[in-house]
Amino acid sequence: MHYLIVGSSHGIGAALAETLRLAGHTVTGMSRTPGESAVNHHTAHDVLSEDWSTVPVPESLDGLVYCPGSINLKPFRGLKDQHYRDDFEINVVGAARALRHFLPALKKGQSPGVVLFSTVAVNQGMPFHASVAAAKGAVEGLTKSLAAELAPTIRVNCVAPSLTNTPLAEGLLNNERKQESANERHPLKRFGQSQDLAQAAAFLLENTWTTGQILHVDGGLSTVRT
Secondary structure (H helix, E strand, C coil), X not given: CEEEEECCCCHHHHHHHHHHHHCCCEEEEEECCCCCCCCCEEEECCCXXXXXXXXXXXXXXXXXXXXXXXXXXXXXXXXXXXXXXXXXXXXXXXXXXHHHHHHHHHHCCCCXXXXXXXXXXHHCCCCCCHHHHHHHHXXXXXXHHHHHHHCCCCEEEEEEXXXXXXXXXXXXXXXXXXXXXXXXXXXXXXXXXXXXXXXXXXXXXXXXXXXXXXXXXXXXXXXXXX
């Protein structure tokens, strides 16, 4: 199988690239930064650019994963219009742009799957998440709409994680006190690791009877009270 990961150089994207590569798949990675990704071919590209005309499209793809996102946590009174625009651009428009560009290749794939990323904050209301939760809520809407429109050829699913130890979340986990607090918030008493989400994304890519689903991989935070 040939999978393409947008945002493959760090965090969940890099962990997923390694997982898929070790399973014997071909992985193509795209990122704004070169990084060290376990991919057979790596294209450095500004994934937020409106011009994708120079990005090569493979003959066929069996899956696409869009990993770029944002953690823009501010009190509602401090959020400006541009914050909402920026979060929507990277999380929703960026995903739609990538999928539109590679759609012809996906249509030629073998039971192709698309995986997007949301957040536990859509399902579980959290303070200071207004902008990013609004954008990720749109990602979940995009997931279900496209799952309906692209069926039965292309499957579209979404992973909704809680706080995960990635470069994007570094400021939330950069000392022992913050880490202990994050652990205690989760019923499973630990925050997420990139590999937790990589395994979930790999499942959604490979399971050919799953589409239109929001998979909550969040240490039980969205559903369990202890």
